[in-house]
Amino acid sequence: MAEPDDLDARSPAALRIEHLSKTFPGTRALRDVSFDVDPAQIHALIGGNGSGKSTLIKILAGVYRGDPGGTITVGDTELRSNQTSPEKARILGLHFVHQNPAVFLDLSVAENMAIGHGFETSRLGWIQWRRLKRRTQALLERYEIPVRPDAPLRTLRPAERAMVAIVRALQDQEGEHGGVLVLDEPTASLPRAEVVRLMGALQRFASMGQTILFVSHRLDEVLDTAATVTVLRDGQLAGTLRGQEITENRMIELIAGRAVDHVFPAMPEVRGEEVALEVRDLSGGPLRGVNLQLRRGEVLGIAGLLGSGRSELLKMIFGAYPIRSGQILIEGEEVRFRHIGEAMSAGIAYVPEDRGTEGAFLDLSLSDNVTAAMVSRYWKGFTLSNRAADLDARKSIKQFFISASSEHQKMGTLSGGNQQKVILARWLRRKPKVLLLDEPTQGVDVNARVEIYDLVREAVSGGCSALLVTSDFEELSRVADRVVVLARGRIIADLSGSDIEPSRLTELSFSPHGVAS
Amino acid sequence: MTVTPGALPESEAATVPPSPTPPVSDESVWRDRALGFIERYALVIVFGLTFLFFCVWPKTSSAFLSLASIRNVLADEGVSGILAIAIIVPLSCGEFDFSVGNNAGLTQVLCAWFIATQAWSPVIGVLVAIAVAAFVGLSNGNTVARIGVNSLIVTLGVSGILLGIDEKVTGGQSITVTSPGLIKLGTGYWFGIPRPTYYLAFVALGVYYMLEHTPYGRYLHSIGSNRDAARLVGLRVERYVLLAFVISGTLAGVAGVLLVARNGGGSPQVGTVADTLQALAAAYLGATAIKPGRFNVVGTLVAIFFLAFTVTGLSLAGVADWIGDVFDGAALFVAVLISTVIGRKRAGIT
Numbered sequence: 095m096a097e098p099d100d101l102d103a104r105s106p107a108a109l110r111i112e113h114l115s116k117t118f119p120g121t122r123a124l125r126d127v128s129f130d131v132d133p134a135q136i137h138a139l140i141g142g143n144g145s146g147k148s149t150l151i152k153i154l155a156g157v158y159r160g161d162p163g164g165t166i167t168v169g170d171t172e173l174r175s176n177q178t179s180p181e182k183a184r185i186l187g188l189h190f191v192h193q194n195p196a197v198f199l200d201l202s203v204a205e206n207m208a209i210g211h212g213f214e215t216s217r218l219g220w221i222q223w224r225r226l227k228r229r230t231q232a233l234l235e236r237y238e239i240p241v242r243p244d245a246p247l248r249t250l251r252p253a254e255r256a257m258v259a260i261v262r263a264l265q266d267q268e269g270e271h272g273g274v275l276v277l278d279e280p281t282a283s284l285p286r287a288e289v290v291r292l293m294g295a296l297q298r299f300a301s302m303g304q305t306i307l308f309v310s311h312r313l314d315e316v317l318d319t320a321a322t323v324t325v326l327r328d329g330q331l332a333g334t335l336r337g338q339e340i341t342e343n344r345m346i347e348l349i350a351g352r353a354v355d356h357v358f359p360a361m362p363e364v365r366g367e368e369v370a371l372e373v374r375d376l377s378g379g380p381l382r383g384v385n386l387q388l389r390r391g392e393v394l395g396i397a398g399l400l401g402s403g404r405s406e407l408l409k410m411i412f413g414a415y416p417i418r419s420g421q422i423l424i425e426g427e428e429v430r431f432r433h434i435g436e437a438m439s440a441g442i443a444y445v446p447e448d449r450g451t452e453g454a455f456l457d458l459s460l461s462d463n464v465t466a467a468m469v470s471r472y473w474k475g476f477t478l479s480n481r482a483a484d485l486d487a488r489k490s491i492k493q494f495f496i497s498a499s500s501e502h503q504k505m506g507t508l509s510g511g512n513q514q515k516v517i518l519a520r521w522l523r524r525k526p527k528v529l530l531l532d533e534p535t536q537g538v539d540v541n542a543r544v545e546i547y548d549l550v551r552e553a554v555s556g557g558c559s560a561l562l563v564t565s566d567f568e569e570l571s572r573v574a575d576r577v578v579v580l581a582r583g584r585i586i587a588d589l590s591g592s593d594i595e596p597s598r599l600t601e602l603s604f605s606p607h608g609v610a611s
Numbered sequence: 612m613t614v615t616p617g618a619l620p621e622s623e624a625a626t627v628p629p630s631p632t633p634p635v636s637d638e639s640v641w642r643d644r645a646l647g648f649i650e651r652y653a654l655v656i657v658f659g660l661t662f663l664f665f666c667v668w669p670k671t672s673s674a675f676l677s678l679a680s681i682r683n684v685l686a687d688e689g690v691s692g693i694l695a696i697a698i699i700v701p702l703s704c705g706e707f708d709f710s711v712g713n714n715a716g717l718t719q720v721l722c723a724w725f726i727a728t729q730a731w732s733p734v735i736g737v738l739v740a741i742a743v744a745a746f747v748g749l750s751n752g753n754t755v756a757r758i759g760v761n762s763l764i765v766t767l768g769v770s771g772i773l774l775g776i777d778e779k780v781t782g783g784q785s786i787t788v789t790s791p792g793l794i795k796l797g798t799g800y801w802f803g804i805p806r807p808t809y810y811l812a813f814v815a816l817g818v819y820y821m822l823e824h825t826p827y828g829r830y831l832h833s834i835g836s837n838r839d840a841a842r843l844v845g846l847r848v849e850r851y852v853l854l855a856f857v858i859s860g861t862l863a864g865v866a867g868v869l870l871v872a873r874n875g876g877g878s879p880q881v882g883t884v885a886d887t888l889q890a891l892a893a894a895y896l897g898a899t900a901i902k903p904g905r906f907n908v909v910g911t912l913v914a915i916f917f918l919a920f921t922v923t924g925l926s927l928a929g930v931a932d933w934i935g936d937v938f939d940g941a942a943l944f945v946a947v948l949i950s951t952v953i954g955r956k957r958a959g960i961t
Binding site: 412414433434435437438446451452454455456457458462467469470472473476477478520 | 820823824825826828829830832833836837839840841842843844845846847904
């Protein structure tokens with residue numbers, strides 16, 4: 095299967111992926127992807143949301159099994175793509191460090207090293223601290239990490255913590271350059287300065303002979319460090335760039351699937367329509383001065399990558415996240431909510447991103463869930479009218495196309511799509527002025543997706559306005575009237591009409607420079 | 612409850628919007644209803660059978676069904692019942708108040724000390740003692756809700772402190788109260804039923820009303836179900852949790868005063884962690900009945916009398932005293948086991 099001609103000229107690949115496909119019910123996440131990772135260099139794997147990069151990493155890690163027909167080769171061991179498992183990944187010498195590595199902040203560096211490797215114990219079962227410390231010291235010196243073995247991890251900088259996690263993954267490795275280190279968005283939650291430190295360390299490891307495959311969506315760090323870049327788009331290999339070919343424009347082109355449009359769209363003047371919500375120079379968390387206007391009867395989409403601050407923006411508007419500075423105005427009047435109840439009274443509704451932990455009361459009934467945001471309405475002076483609540487819940491079941499046996503059914507026994515419709519019903523029943531939607535269709539099947547957006551559209555035509563965050567740019571382009579792009583804590587573009595196009599949104603989200611003047 | 616056609620299993624539920632009627636046989640509907648009924652009334656049925664057993668078992672039959680014996684249990688369980696009701700208020704919002712037993716103990720000692728040693732008027736003594744108990748609840752609630760310390764640890768620690776204060780106030784000795792009015796409240800009968808039973812009924816009715824028929828009760832259950840979601844529907848979670856502890860503290864105070872009235876004084880040996888454990892056992896056992904998966908007043912009452920009558924029956928049969936403790940502990944263990952399993956089923960985790 096290997097093409098011997100030009101590949102043999104270089105040193106053999108450290109990791110070779112051939113004809114890798116993965117089919118999920120209804121979609122093909124990966125289609126016949128093949129590429130080589132050369133030894134002793136940094137190889138970046140990039141792609142937009144849903145491009146298949148995390149599916150690929152999960153197959154390598156053995157979390158998923160690939161479709162039959164492909165192979166994964168590490169060194170000279172070949173593995174069939176439908177036979178992957180965490181055990182085999184370990185035997186092959188694939189070492190994984192995930193986005194939020196499981197490090198123990200209250201334990202020391204040496205203890206963190208020992209967890210996963212095993213403590214060195216005496217014959218009586220005692221931990222031989224001195225041996226553990228010596229081994230950790232040797233590892234830290236070998237990888238040139240400037241920390242002491244007995245320092246608690248909490249006292250380390252974020253980049254150093256990530257390095258400890260990486261060295262922990264590599265510690266069992268025999269020899270200088272066995273195996274492949276796979277990093278899944280190691281920099282996603284790190285501040286800028288820390289990213290530079292970590293990337294520096296990775297380059298040092300590579301020059302010591304370590305092969306590194308890393309997934310990222312920060313193009314500037316890819317540009318600075320990667321020797322080879324593989325780009326995935328819609329589950330397929332979009333292209334591989336080497337050396338001088340690696341430029342920002344080329345990468346964006348491959349990610350978005352078309353040539354880069356260098357001119358950013360001019361921010362359209364806000365037309366003389368009624369403004370339902372205005373945000374002025376809002377800062378806090380990852381946001382650094384966000385300005386936006388949501389007009390009445392509009393669905394305004396917010397495009398942004400994970401960590402761009404899109405969820406925090408919605409939470410700040412809802413009074414659920416601390417604001418450093420800036421203003422929020424509802425229908426022209428400045429508001430400053432001390433708690434969520436005040437935001438709700440001002441006519442704001444919020445459908446949170448994580449349905450399971452922030453939205454649903456799984457062990458309560460559908461009726462309790464639908465009425466949760468307006469319990470006091472059913473207070474009839476002396477008792478709570480469960481009958482009125484149940485009646486309203488039954489109406490909502492019809493109005494919102496919820497499939498349930500009755501309003502008494504427990505929330506936890508409904509499907510994801512139906513749970514989401516229940517939560518949407520909870521808020522739309524309040525007739526909000528501003529509806530904040532964070533990933534409203536996550537984990538929801540196609541039909542329910544359509545229904546959810548129909549319901550949103552209906553509410554909006556009734557005079558409500560919606561602010562919509564979703565990672566699915568395809569969906570965003572179809573649903574939103576206008577889309578702003580949030581990157582690096584600022585709004586960098588404002589698109590409407592035919593400018594709203596998934597590839598354009600991807601391109602802008604990845605653009606590291608912000609607004610071109 | 613209306614069962615509309617279209618009860619779909621979850622996986623198919625959303626994929627077919629105009630839901631076709633799935634074949635739901637009458638048999639399976641009846642089976643579900645029967646199972647639901649059994650789940651709801653299992654504890655009541657077991658209680659009934661146990662009661663019947665002690666009535667006919669030759670070793671216990673003569674003494675068990677006597678008026679004196681039943682009155683005794685009813686009167687004694689006034690205090691345990693109020694404590695069990697008290698503990699379900701914070702449990703509803705997912706917090707433990709492990710100090711209810713000791714809080715009742717402190718109230719009892721203080722009340723006796725105010726009236727007997729300090730010669731305060733009984734009314735003032737009772738009210739101040741209950742106020743102290745409410746304050747203990749406030750302090751617990753403040754630490755748990757505002758600072759965010761684990762409630763079990765906080766209230767367990769507070770229990771120890773309260774026990775120490777008991778010893779200090781009493782010097783390890785019992786204090787006898789002779790106020791006839793107060794004693795009468797704890798010992799007499801109205802219409803042949805011991806007075807403490809009325810107090811229990813009154814407290815139970817109040818808490819039942821609060822938990823089931825006021826927005827506050829609904830809020831507590833929501834917080835207990837999912838605290839983050841509760842916050843995001845605008846509930847003032849801290850405030851409500853704090854109030855739950857004030858309520859459990861106050862009710863523990865009422866139980867403490869009732870102890871003085873029953874025992875004619877206060878003693879550092881009365882009102883301890885053992886009482887808390889019993890209350891906890893009743894609360895968890897109660898959560899398996901009537902409204903399974905949810906702490907509820909009626910279930911708790913059934914549980915408290917089930918435990919009490921069973922222990923009485925066993926002791927009449929000549930079983931050693933320690934069996935009673937083992938029984939309470941085992942009941943707590945089994946109840947938590949059952950409610951965990953039921954809870955997981957209800958949340959759709961299998």
